[in-house]
Amino acid sequence: EPEVTQTPSHQVTQMGQEVILRCVPISNHLYFYWYRQILGQKVEFLVSFYNNEISEKSEIFDDQFSVERPDGSNFTLKIRSTKLEDSAMYFCASRRQRSTDTQYFGPGTRLTVL
Amino acid sequence: TQLLEQSPQFLSIQEGENLTVYCNSSSVFSSLQWYRQEPGEGPVLLVTVVTGGEVKKLKRLTFQFGDARKDSSLHITAAQPGDTGLYLCAGQETSGSRLTFGEGTQLTVNP
Numbered sequence: 001e002p003e004v005t006q007t008p009s010h011q012v013t014q015m016g017q018e019v020i021l022r023c024v025p026i027s028n029h030l031y032f033y034w035y036r037q038i039l040g041q042k043v044e045f046l047v048s049f050y051n052n053e054i055s056e057k058s059e060i061f062d063d064q065f066s067v068e069r070p071d072g073s074n075f076t077l078k079i080r081s082t083k084l085e086d087s088a089m090y091f092c093a094s095r096r097q098r099s100t101d102t103q104y105f106g107p108g109t110r111l112t113v114l
Numbered sequence: 115t116q117l118l119e120q121s122p123q124f125l126s127i128q129e130g131e132n133l134t135v136y137c138n139s140s141s142v143f144s145s146l147q148w149y150r151q152e153p154g155e156g157p158v159l160l161v162t163v164v165t166g167g168e169v170k171k172l173k174r175l176t177f178q179f180g181d182a183r184k185d186s187s188l189h190i191t192a193a194q195p196g197d198t199g200l201y202l203c204a205g206q207e208t209s210g211s212r213l214t215f216g217e218g219t220q221l222t223v224n225p
Contacts, residue, residue, distance in 0.1 A: 004156075031211060043157065043202065045212040056210045091156050095211070102147060103206075103213055105156040 002026045004106035006092050012112045013082055021077045021109045023092030032075045033093040033103060034067065036060070043091065049075065082113045116141035118205050120216025127193055128224050135188040135201055135219045143205035146179055146186045147213070151200045160188075160201075193223045 005024045013019050025032050034046040047057040049067055064080045075094075079086055089110050093103040120137045127133055137146070145164045149157035161170050163179035163186060170177045174197075176189040186203055200220050204213040 006156075033212075035213070042217050043204070043213075043215040045214070048211055056212055058212070089154075093213075102145075102159055102162045103204075104159060105149070107156045108154075110154070 004092055004094055004104055006090075006106040006109050008109060009107065010110045010112070012114065015084055015113055016081050019079050019082055019111065021079075021090050021092075021111070023075045023077075023106055024073050025075055025092065025094030026096075026104060027073070029094035029096050029104075031055075031095045031097070031103075032067075032069070033095075034077045035091045035093060035105075036088040037091065037108075038085075038088045046077075046090075079111075082111075084113050087111055087113045116143070116205065116207050116214050118143075118203060118214050118216045120203055120219055122219060123217060124220050124222075126222040126224065129194055130192055131223075133190050133193060133221070135203075135221075136185070137187070137203035137205070137216050138185045139205060139214075140184065141205075142183050142208055143214075144183070144208050145206045146183070147204045147206070148177055148186070148188055149202040149204060151202055151218070153200075157202055157204075190221075193221075195223045195225050197221060197223050 007022045032049040037043045047061045066078045089108045091108045092106040095101045095103045148160040151157045161177045166181045166183045168179045174191045203216045
């Protein structure tokens with residue numbers, strides 16, 4: 001069964017450094033998402049992406065964040081200058097097309113900012 | 115942003131008991147998904163409900179979407195230790211496609 005994959009599984013970085021989190025969505029899916037989950041808290045929406053542009057973003061997704069689909073398979077989240085409070089699990093998700101289609105989640109990247 | 119309240123937050127029961135987890139909102143969702151999440155892993159889909167009043171069964175798990183599409187429940191019959199885990203509900207907002215998650219229910223089934 002097709003699944004969303006994410007790399008790396010764990011990323012440790014110093015405060016102020018840039019990180020890029022990578023995702024490969026399910027191949028016939030058209031909508032892509034990033035969510036994050038701070039330890040002990042609920043999953044929060046960051047951004048959605050469709051047709052090579054951001055379709056929706058939350059108040060968390062400020063100027064230090066950016067997303068890109070550099071080729072036909074990868075979907076990336078870049079954090080330009082990491083802060084301690086960016087430490088969290090970051091989940092990529094994708095869905096096929098219709099608004100009622102299910103969003104399928106990847107296994108996540110645990111980002112630790114020191 | 116729509117809010118989704120999930121209860122209870124923690125539930126510890128004995129093997130063989132039944133339980134129900136609730137997700138409630140004052141807002142309408144276009145669909146609602148239930149996930150199960152293991153520590154350090156991503157949410158794994160259990161079911162998606164779309165139509166108001168819809169009931170779906172997955173072995174001993176029964177999911178219901180409220181008639182007004184504002185609430186949902188997950189009922190587990192004869193719980194087993196293998197059911198132990200974090201259960202999440204997530205509603206898809208009617209404007210846009212973001213998912214709003216509940217806080218989760220940490221279920222422990224004791225043998």
